[in-house]
Amino acid sequence: VPGPIDALAGRLPDGAVSTDPAVIAARAHDRWALALLRAVRGDPPPAALAVVTPRSVEEVAETLRWAGETRTAVVPRGAGSGVSGGAQASAGAILLDLSAMDRVLEIDETSLAVSVQAGARGNRLEEALGTAGLTLGHYPQSLAISTVGGWIAAFSAGQSSAGYGAIEDLVLGMTAVLAGGEVIRLAPRPRSAAGPDLRRWFIGSEGTLGVVVEAVLSASPLPGRWAWDAYRPAGFEEGFATARAAAQRRVHPLVVRLYDEPDAALSFGSLGHRGGPVLLFGWDAAQPWAVAQRDAVRSWARAGGTEDLDAAYGAHWWEHRNDAVRTYERVMGEERLFGPGVVVDTMEVAALWRDLPALYPGVRQALLARAEAVGCHLSHTYRAGASLYYTFLYRAADDRAAEEGYLALWREAVAACHAAGGTMTHHHGVGLLKASSLEAELGAGGISVLRRVKDALDPDGLLNPGKLLS
Amino acid sequence: VPGPIDALAGRLPDGAVSTDPAVIAARAHDRWALALLRAVRGDPPPAALAVVTPRSVEEVAETLRWAGETRTAVVPRGAGSGVSGGAQASAGAILLDLSAMDRVLEIDETSLAVSVQAGARGNRLEEALGTAGLTLGHYPQSLAISTVGGWIAAFSAGQSSAGYGAIEDLVLGMTAVLAGGEVIRLAPRPRSAAGPDLRRWFIGSEGTLGVVVEAVLSASPLPGRWAWDAYRPAGFEEGFATARAAAQRRVHPLVVRLYDEPDAALSFGSLGHRGGPVLLFGWDAAQPWAVAQRDAVRSWARAGGTEDLDAAYGAHWWEHRNDAVRTYERVMGEERLFGPGVVVDTMEVAALWRDLPALYPGVRQALLARAEAVGCHLSHTYRAGASLYYTFLYRAADDRAAEEGYLALWREAVAACHAAGGTMTHHHGVGLLKASSLEAELGAGGISVLRRVKDALDPDGLLNPGKLLS
Numbered sequence: 012v013p014g015p016i017d018a019l020a021g022r023l024p025d026g027a028v029s030t031d032p033a034v035i036a037a038r039a040h041d042r043w044a045l046a047l048l049r050a051v052r053g054d055p056p057p058a059a060l061a062v063v064t065p066r067s068v069e070e071v072a073e074t075l076r077w078a079g080e081t082r083t084a085v086v087p088r089g090a091g092s093g094v095s096g097g098a099q100a101s102a103g104a105i106l107l108d109l110s111a112m113d114r115v116l117e118i119d120e121t122s123l124a125v126s127v128q129a130g131a132r133g134n135r136l137e138e139a140l141g142t143a144g145l146t147l148g149h150y151p152q153s154l155a156i157s158t159v160g161g162w163i164a165a166f167s168a169g170q171s172s173a174g175y176g177a178i179e180d181l182v183l184g185m186t187a188v189l190a191g192g193e194v195i196r197l198a199p200r201p202r203s204a205a206g207p208d209l210r211r212w213f214i215g216s217e218g219t220l221g222v223v224v225e226a227v228l229s230a231s232p233l234p235g236r237w238a239w240d241a242y243r244p245a246g247f248e249e250g251f252a253t254a255r256a257a258a259q260r261r262v263h264p265l266v267v268r269l270y271d272e273p274d275a276a277l278s279f280g281s282l283g284h285r286g287g288p289v290l291l292f293g294w295d296a297a298q299p300w301a302v303a304q305r306d307a308v309r310s311w312a313r314a315g316g317t318e319d320l321d322a323a324y325g326a327h328w329w330e331h332r333n334d335a336v337r338t339y340e341r342v343m344g345e346e347r348l349f350g351p352g353v354v355v356d357t358m359e360v361a362a363l364w365r366d367l368p369a370l371y372p373g374v375r376q377a378l379l380a381r382a383e384a385v386g387c388h389l390s391h392t393y394r395a396g397a398s399l400y401y402t403f404l405y406r407a408a409d410d411r412a413a414e415e416g417y418l419a420l421w422r423e424a425v426a427a428c429h430a431a432g433g434t435m436t437h438h439h440g441v442g443l444l445k446a447s448s449l450e451a452e453l454g455a456g457g458i459s460v461l462r463r464v465k466d467a468l469d470p471d472g473l474l475n476p477g478k479l480l481s
Numbered sequence: 482v483p484g485p486i487d488a489l490a491g492r493l494p495d496g497a498v499s500t501d502p503a504v505i506a507a508r509a510h511d512r513w514a515l516a517l518l519r520a521v522r523g524d525p526p527p528a529a530l531a532v533v534t535p536r537s538v539e540e541v542a543e544t545l546r547w548a549g550e551t552r553t554a555v556v557p558r559g560a561g562s563g564v565s566g567g568a569q570a571s572a573g574a575i576l577l578d579l580s581a582m583d584r585v586l587e588i589d590e591t592s593l594a595v596s597v598q599a600g601a602r603g604n605r606l607e608e609a610l611g612t613a614g615l616t617l618g619h620y621p622q623s624l625a626i627s628t629v630g631g632w633i634a635a636f637s638a639g640q641s642s643a644g645y646g647a648i649e650d651l652v653l654g655m656t657a658v659l660a661g662g663e664v665i666r667l668a669p670r671p672r673s674a675a676g677p678d679l680r681r682w683f684i685g686s687e688g689t690l691g692v693v694v695e696a697v698l699s700a701s702p703l704p705g706r707w708a709w710d711a712y713r714p715a716g717f718e719e720g721f722a723t724a725r726a727a728a729q730r731r732v733h734p735l736v737v738r739l740y741d742e743p744d745a746a747l748s749f750g751s752l753g754h755r756g757g758p759v760l761l762f763g764w765d766a767a768q769p770w771a772v773a774q775r776d777a778v779r780s781w782a783r784a785g786g787t788e789d790l791d792a793a794y795g796a797h798w799w800e801h802r803n804d805a806v807r808t809y810e811r812v813m814g815e816e817r818l819f820g821p822g823v824v825v826d827t828m829e830v831a832a833l834w835r836d837l838p839a840l841y842p843g844v845r846q847a848l849l850a851r852a853e854a855v856g857c858h859l860s861h862t863y864r865a866g867a868s869l870y871y872t873f874l875y876r877a878a879d880d881r882a883a884e885e886g887y888l889a890l891w892r893e894a895v896a897a898c899h900a901a902g903g904t905m906t907h908h909h910g911v912g913l914l915k916a917s918s919l920e921a922e923l924g925a926g927g928i929s930v931l932r933r934v935k936d937a938l939d940p941d942g943l944l945n946p947g948k949l950l951s
Contacts, residue, residue, distance in 0.1 A: 084916035122833035122865045123729055168673035174731075177672065183833075183865050201831055201866030202647065203904035204636035204685055205911055205922045208951055209930055211681040215674055229865045232730060259593055259702060261644075261733060261768060268695065298731060300773035307769065360863030361671055363653075395592045395653050395699045396671030434673035441675055452675045456665030460679055460938065467937035479676055 015060050015081045015441050019105075022073050024062070030061045038062050038088060038106045043096035043444060044356040045417060047343040052410040057102040059086070064108045068186060068194060074107060074223065076192035078420075084473050087192075087218040089158030091131060092216035092336075093441025094163055097217045097478050104476070109160050112224065113405050115139040124183055124199055125324070129160025145230040148175025148265075152333050160223045167391035168398075168438035169291070170332060172391045173258075174265030175231055177438065180216065184227035185210050189220075190379040190469040212464075218475040219442055221230065234265060235297020239325020240305055242290040243318040247271040248368055250290045251389065251397075254312040255364050257292070258392040262304040266293030267392045268328070271371075274386030274402065282327055291325050291446040352407040354417050357426055362397040362433035365403050371399055376405045377427035379419040391437060398437035422448070446481035485551045486531050489575075492543050493533070497861050499530045508532050508558060508576045513566035513914060514826040515887060517813040522880040527572040529556070534578045538656060538664060538694050544577060545692065546662035552706070554943050555660075557688040558595055558917060559628030560602055563635055563729045564827065565912025567687045567948050573849075574946070579630050582694065592713075593700040594669055599630025599693050615700040618645025618735075622803050630693045635910035636685035638868075643728070644735030645701055647908065654697035659690075660939040669697035680932075681889030687910055688940050688945040704735060705767020709795020710775055712760040713788040717741040717923050718761045721859065723869075725834050726781040727762065728799055728862040732774040736763030737862045738798070742843075744872065760787065760858040761795050810934055822877040824887050825943065828894055832903035833866040840901040847897035848873045851890040861907060868907035891915070916951035 023444035026389055029035070039056035040046035051058070060083070065071045069283040076086050084104035091098055100106055118125040120143055127136055133147075133154035150169040151157055161167070163185070167178035175181070184199030197210050213221055243252035250269040257267060268291045270278055275289040292308055294301045309319075341348045342355045349355065358378070363369045371387065378385045382403035391398040405420055407413035425435045425448045434454055435445055450458040458480075465472075465480060490498040499505070510516035519527070530553070535541045548555050554574035559569055570576055582598035584862035587604060589595070590613055593877045597606055602616075603624035610616055620639040621627055631637070633655070638647035645651070654669030667680050683691055714720035720739040727737060740748055745759040762778055764771045779789075811818045812825045819825065828848070841857065848855045852857045852873035861868040875890055877883035895905045895918045905915055906924055920928040930951075935942075935950060 018935050034600060057646075075777060106706045118833050121725075121835040124833060124835075124865050130814070138905035152616045168672070168674075189926070189930070191925055193929060196924050198904075198924075199833060199834065199865070199900070199928055201863035202859070202861065202868070202903045202907060203639070204638075205688075205904055206931060207682050207685040207690070207918060208649070209688055209927050210922065212930070212934075215677040217676075217702040220677070229863075232763065233862060255591075255659045261701075261765070263733060295731070298773075299777065300770035302731070303768075325888070335658060361673060363589065363594060363669060363671060364592040365589050365594075391669035391672065393699075394701060395594050395669070398672070432668070434668075434670050434675055435674060436674045449675060452673075453679065454666050454668075456659070456663055457679050458665055459663065460659070460682070461667055461676060463937040464682075464934050481799070 014445055015083065018142050019063070019077045019317065020075065020250055022077060023070055025068070027065060027070065028061050028063050035059050035084070035106065038091065039100040040091040040092045040110045041088070041098040042339065043094055043099065043442065044343055044354050045414065046096055048354055048410055048413060051345065051347065057100045059100040059104050062106045062108050062326055064111045064448070066111050068188065071107070071188045071224050072192040072194050075188050075190060078105065078473055079191040079471070082471055084474065085435045086475055087222045090132060092153040092157040093161065093440065095440045095444040097165060097440055097442035099443055101476055107222065109224070111160065116346045117428050118143050118145070122228050122274060125230050126225065126227045127159050129158060129226055131159050141233065143470035144233055146233045147228055148231050149178060149181055150415050156335065156336060157325055159226055159228070163214050163223045163226060164217050165267040165440035166438060168391050170401055171265045171266045173268050179211065181228045182214060182226055183208050183229050185213060185223060186225040187213050187221040187223045190474050191472065200280060202472055206307065212474060214387060215440065217442065219252045219465060219480045220474065234295035236295065236299070237329065238294045238296035239322045240292045240309065241320035241322055241324035242312045243287045243320050244290055245316045247288045248371065249315055250288050251364065251367060252315050253290060253317065254389060254392050255310065257308050259394050262307055264294050266291065267390065269389040271387045273384070274388045277386050279308055279324055279327065283315045289320065289324060291328060292331070293325055299373060324449045335342050339404065351403065354413055356405070357400060357402050359398055359400040359437040359439055360428045360433040360435060361391070361396060361398040362431065366432040367397060367399065373402060373427045373431040377424040378420065379396065380423065381405060381416060442481045445478065446479055449480065482588060486551065489544065491545045493535070493540055497535060497540060497674045498531050499534050504532050505529050505576065508578055509570040510733060511558070511561045511563040511566065511568040513564055513569065513912065514813055514824050515884065515914070516569055517625060518824055518880055518883060520813065526705050527570045529570040529576050531577050532576045534581045536581050537843060540656065541577070541658045541692055541694050542662040542664050545658050545660060548575070548943055549661040549941070551678055552943065554946050555630050556945055557692045559600060560626050562623040562627040563910065563912050564632065564910060565914040567635060567912035569913055570945055578606035579628065579694070585855070588613050588615070594697050595700050596695065596697045596905045597629050598695055599628060601629050603627055609948065610700055611703065614703055616703045617698055618701050619651060621851065622806055624803065626806060628666065629696055629698070631766050633684050633696060635695045638861050639906035640730060640860070641733055641735045642844060643731065643737045643825065644918035649681065651698045652680050652696055654701050655683060655693060656689040656695040657693045659684050660941065660944050673850045683740070685910065687912065689935060689950045699706065704765035706765065708764045708771070709792045710762045710779065711790035711792060711794035712782045712922065713757045713761055713790050715786045717758045718841065719785055721757050721834065723760060723778065723787060724859060724862050727778050732777055734762045734764050734803065736761065737860065739857065739859040741857045742942060745837055747856050749794055749797065752794060755866060759794060760769065761798060763795055763799070819874065822879045822883050824875045824883055827870060827872050827874070828908040829868055829870040829909055830898045830903040831868040831907040832867060832901065836902035837867060837869065840898065840903045843897045843901040844869065844871060844894055848890065848892040849942050850893065851875060876944070911949045913948060916947065916949055
């Protein structure tokens with residue numbers, strides 16, 4: 012007897028639906044450390060029914076109509092680079108793989124606006140823009156293994172957010188498909204006061220309110236020539252003042268990064284770094300006014316007792332900035348660089364500048380209670396605050412024992428973050444990992460609003476169940 | 482027999498509820514031209530039941546609990562400076578006047594974050610910030626007669642949006658009260674990826690999804706010294722190229738404005754302006770890098786055949802920028818400067834740079850079909866596009882006849898805007914005036930999402946009925 016999956020296959024072009032177990036298994040999780048841990052120890056992922064690979068907006072709409080009719084859950088995914096479990100398979104769900112919708116549709120060289128399908132990867136988009144002398148300026152570490160749709164769904168921010176803004180600053184227009192198959196097309200606007208900004212309702216929704224299928228994004232001219240300034244502040248917190256001044260006094264570097272001593276040792280040890288924190292500024296030196304802005308930042312840095320470092324620090328970081336992605340499989344994949352029982356993960360929080368001096372040690376101590384090799388850097392600076400990005404290594408007796416301790420570590424670190432006034436995620440999203448903490452994050456009123464909107468837009472709870480809202 | 486209004490008065494402090502007809506009449510509309518026209522010709526406004534003037538979040542919550550229990554509609558208002566009818570009274574509703582909640586609660590001089598009640602007026606907020614050497618950088622023409630809550634509700638943008646961003650870039654945190662009285666408190670964040678940004682769901686919601694009662698806003702250091710550059714491009718559209726270059730090539734003026742010939746004659750005639758458009762840039766000249774940025778803009782302007790004008794044009798604009806507010810009563814109030822049957826109004830649209838050359842004449846011709854003295858300036862520039870702000874004078878046989886023609890003029894101008902790819906409002910909002918065009922603006926899918934969310938958050942439709950969603 013043909014089942015509902017056969018019916019779906021009949022409504023889509025040949026090859027769009029696969030029930031091949033290998034195809035399903037390859038898309039059963041993202042890069043969440045716990046999902047990788049479970050995979051290497053051989054636990055089967057939740058049993059999804061099929062992988063659907065649409066090639067058009069209409070095919071996504073047809074799939075969601077079918078899902079509504081058959082009450083089938085849908086887990087959307089791009090390239091699977093998320094680290095919070097947002098693309099984890101659910102039992103009985105279909106996996107909606109948008110990676111075949113990867114075309115750059117149009118580049119408007121007057122408005123610097125690029126229309127692109129949600130499954131396009133970042134490096135492909137940059138190549139297309141580069142031929143027009145443009146860049147999106149959105150450079151997550153995952154650039155080569157993440158998609159436009161994933162960036163929007165998970166509220167992505169890139170390494171040059173100081174210069175170009177984060178994903179929400181780049182989204183001009185959007186096409187999304189709601190549960191049940193209704194298509195909404197939000198025309199590209201530089202800004203509009205015609206009601207609340209519906210684009211923003213889907214940014215960060217992690218596929219729970221709709222599936223983003225196309226976007227129009229705001230690009231910029233490629234920087235003319237990168238240049239770097241590097242400093243060693245007296246201490247990590249002493250470096251905050253210079254980073255804060257740069258964010259508040261209207262200089263416009265493209266990159267701002269401040270490493271604490273452990274993270275600096277890890278990142279710059281190969282340069283012979285002699286200890287202490289490292290503060291980096293990246294500039295477009297082809298702009299004539301960059302000289303005066305670099306001088307200003309240098310004077311603020313020196314006023315705080317900061318020592319100059321070689322500009323090679325910046326070039327080194329730029330060259331190696333995405334190495335972690337390439338070595339990731341060695342750490343958490345089959346090779347298990349640090350052996351069984353070990354989980355390496357990252358946590359990125361954010362707060363107002365006023366709260367950062369307490370947030371930094373608060374989260375650090377919570378992590379150190381269970382983890383080792385805890386390093387931290389400050390990045391993504393704003394007038395009002397900044398992000399802190401921790402890397403840590405958690406070691407248990409074996410892979411089985413690691414799960415409980417890892418989850419306890421996260422609960423404790425999130426609680427420490429909230430106690431210090433921070434948000435538990437700056438750009439990695441909530442996914443499965445942090446869903447149980449979302450009420451503590453948003454408050455009872457905030458979570459109530461979000462749940463009511465979820466129920467209004469997806470009354471049967473079919474879109475990415477269990478993610479974001481536990 | 483005591484009615485529901487007496488019951489409400491009993492639940493609030495003495496004096497919080499007034500049924501005095503003069504108090505109600507003074508708050509029965511905002512500065513929407515049609516409401517003013519109806520007022521001067523003596524039409525009674527819709528009969529509201531009472532004015533409620535809360536002094537705390539709890540009093541707003543108590544009022545909305547009462548409103549939910551009694552199914553009474555609530556029209557929130559700040560200072561009533563809106564020009565789209567968003568604060569127009571409804572028959573049988575209470576008017577929730579937030580103007581007594583006008584305190585600046587705290588200034589965080591590290592994060593440059595100011596906590597403020599929604600009823601605080603802009604000039605009062607600027608005074609408080611100024612004592613700390615700060616500014617919000619949000620300067621709508623209505624600064625002295627508009628409130629923080631109104632800015633958020635109506636998606637406000639100020640004259641220095643090029644330098645400081647518009648209201649959505651300034652909101653760090655928010656407290657709002659939902660229909661039924663539930664209070665949501667969204668903690669101030671520089672950025673967060675913990676779900677979609679709930680702050681943004683209320684910005685531009687015009688009091689239809691909740692009542693914003695407090696906000697935490699992102700301030701900046703006061704500019705050190707204003708300086709101006711002025712140019713005369715060969716034509717209005719020729720000026721677009723320079724404004725666009727400034728927005729896309731990472732110079733950072735505080736103000737960018739480009740006037741077409743009629744608007745330039747109106748704005749700069751007293752300076753002996755000899756015709757042609759006027760392009761203004763305002764800078765913080767205390768920043769050492771401003772010199773190089775001003776030089777760059779000058780070179781882009783001259784490359785386009787643009788002639789230098791005296792910097793006095795900028796100082797003149799700055800000095801007189803808010804005169805329109807002071808003379809408004811003479812135009813549309815009791816004095817009727819241009820006589821009965823005349824309506825003076827403004828329309829602000831926005832589009833991608835690519836669409837502006839068609840949008841400008843498209844809307845202009847639609848307005849000229851019924852109006853005279855149509856002037857336009859470009860302001861609020863973005864990488865992807867800009868706003869066009871039209872002023873026009875519509876003349877009918879008498880005040881009675883003016884209404885129909887005025888509404889037809891708006892329908893036609895909005896249709897022309899949409900046909901050219903523009904949004905019908907950049908920062909004045911939708912209100913009553915444009916509610917019937919919102920579906921054309923957002924599309925069937927967009928309006929469906931907004932209606933579903935409205936029903937989820939305000940199932941009885943009590944919050945500002947008829948505004949935004951017709």
